[in-house]
Amino acid sequence: MPELPEVETIARNLREGSGIQPALPGLRVRDAHLFWERTLACPSVDEFYQRLPGQMVEKVWRRGKFLVLSLNQDHLLIHLRMSGDLLVEGEHDPVAPHHRLLVRFDAPYRLAFNDPRKFGRVWLLDSTEEIFLSLGPEPLGEEFTADALYSRLMERHRQLKPLLLDQSFIAGLGNIYTDEALHRAGLHPLMLSDQVSPEQAHRLWEGIRLVLEEGIRRNGASIDWVYRGGDFQNYFRVYQRTGNPCPVCGTPVERIVVGQRGTHYCPHCQPFL
Numbered sequence: 001m002p003e004l005p006e007v008e009t010i011a012r013n014l015r016e017g018s019g020i021q022p023a024l025p026g027l028r029v030r031d032a033h034l035f036w037e038r039t040l041a042c043p044s045v046d047e048f049y050q051r052l053p054g055q056m057v058e059k060v061w062r063r064g065k066f067l068v069l070s071l072n073q074d075h076l077l078i079h080l081r082m083s084g085d086l087l088v089e090g091e092h093d094p095v096a097p098h099h100r101l102l103v104r105f106d107a108p109y110r111l112a113f114n115d116p117r118k119f120g121r122v123w124l125l126d127s128t129e130e131i132f133l134s135l136g137p138e139p140l141g142e143e144f145t146a147d148a149l150y151s152r153l154m155e156r157h158r159q160l161k162p163l164l165l166d167q168s169f170i171a172g173l174g175n176i177y178t179d180e181a182l183h184r185a186g187l188h189p190l191m192l193s194d195q196v197s198p199e200q201a202h203r204l205w206e207g208i209r210l211v212l213e214e215g216i217r218r219n220g221a222s223i224d225w226v227y228r229g230g231d232f233q234n235y236f237r238v239y240q241r242t243g244n245p246c247p248v249c250g251t252p253v254e255r256i257v258v259g260q261r262g263t264h265y266c267p268h269c270q271p272f273l
């Protein structure tokens with residue numbers, strides 16, 4: 001499932017173009033076609049078909065795990081969920097299986113939303129606020145400081161793993177980057193948030209930023225989903241490395257289930273105190 005670094009990588013490719021693939025900003029929408037109507041969360045299909053044509057892509061950005069195409073009037077929000085992917089294709093390319101939405105431009109290109117498992121969603125909204133108001137801070141944003149993280153941890157009484165996965169606590173983390181960040185911080189996934197010391201909060205803040213920055217630098221991780229091109233999966237320290245030696249201390253990595261999510265950690269580096 002794509003997390004912040006994977007979504008950021010897709011946003012960057014759409015923003016800047018790559019190879020023969022054009023950058024989206026500056027392109028004007030000609031029309032759109034849904035192959036699976038439930039991909040569209042909002043508005044109605046009719047309204048979507050009416051509002052989108054003629055709008056120009058001004059900006060491509062990311063908030064948490066949402067990808068945003070800001071148009072000259074509205075914003076197209078896309079959440080890839082389990083298996084979604086965005087592709088820029090030639091206007092006459094054959095329509096691949098699992099394409100759920102095509103946005104065609106006044107240029108020989110189209111944007112395709114491909115989603116085999118159909119969990120991905122698209123919104124066309126005049127403001128992003130309604131959706132983004134409930135999201136926690138951006139972990140790579142300036143306002144997300146170690147002090148800010150510490151105060152937020154103190155306000156909750158929850159185990160670290162599920163808390164970090166909670167998008168209203170912090171936006172963009174999923175199973176991979178949470179496990180990796182907790183390992184860098186030397187914190188047990190079941191530790192309670194309000195028992196974290198200021199020094200531990202600082203290590204967690206550093207760990208979160210480090211793994212996300214490295215993930216982005218490596219174009220994300222190619223694992224569990226259709227996304228291709230990233231190689232951060234070759235640098236995991238604990239995620240899906242059960243039984244392999246911890247790269248720091250050599251102790252075999254263990255796996256437990258926390259809130260129905262497989263959780264990987266080193267019992268030596270991340271003791272449960």
Ligand SMILES: [Zn+2]
Nearest residue numbers: 246249266269
């Ligand atoms: Zn270790």
